[in-house]
Structure formats: C-alpha cells, structure tokens
Amino acid sequence: MNTTDEKSYRVGISxxxxxxxxxxxxxxxxxxxxxxxxxCELAESGxxxxxxxxxxxxxxxxxxxxxxxx
Numbered sequence: 848m849n850t851t852d853e854k855s856y857r858v859g860i861s862x863x864x865x866x867x868x869x870x871x872x873x874x875x876x877x878x879x880x881x882x883x884x885x886x887c888e889l890a891e892s893g894x895x896x897x898x899x900x901x902x903x904x905x906x907x908x909x910x911x912x913x914x915x916x917x
Contacts, residue, residue, distance in 0.1 A: 866916035
C-alpha cells in the first residue's frame with residue numbers, strides 16, 4: 848500500500864470510537880490505555896499522541912484487541 852492509499856483509508860478517532868460503541872472518547876481511551884500491549888503496538892505503528900485519525904494498520908491493531916464494529 849502506498850502513502851496515498853494509506854491516507855485515503857484513514858478513519859477519525861472519534862468515528863472509530865463511536866462505531867465500537869464508546870459514547871465518549873475518554874471511555875475509549877481508558878480502554879486503549881488499559882492494554883499495555885496495544886499501546887506498544889500503536890507506538891510501533893507510528894501513532895503519536897494528538898493524532899486525529901488512525902491509519903488502517905492502527906485501526907486493525909485496535910480492533911484486533913478491542914473488537915470490530917458490528
């Protein structure tokens with residue numbers, strides 16, 4: 848996947864949190880922060896605090912650990 852494809856498939860963090868059933872971002876981040884392995888995987892994938900969107904790889908990492916939207 849090239850950089851253009853990567854950007855075109857990004858998903859907003861609040862959009863993903865909502866699709867996963869989290870009514871508040873604070874609750875979503877509490878869940879993510881409760882999983883140290885996920886935090887390490889996100890850091891390795893290039894996630895930086897303050898990002899507004901997840902890359903497809905970051906979204907997959909989160910969904911693999913927390914679950915996929917129904």
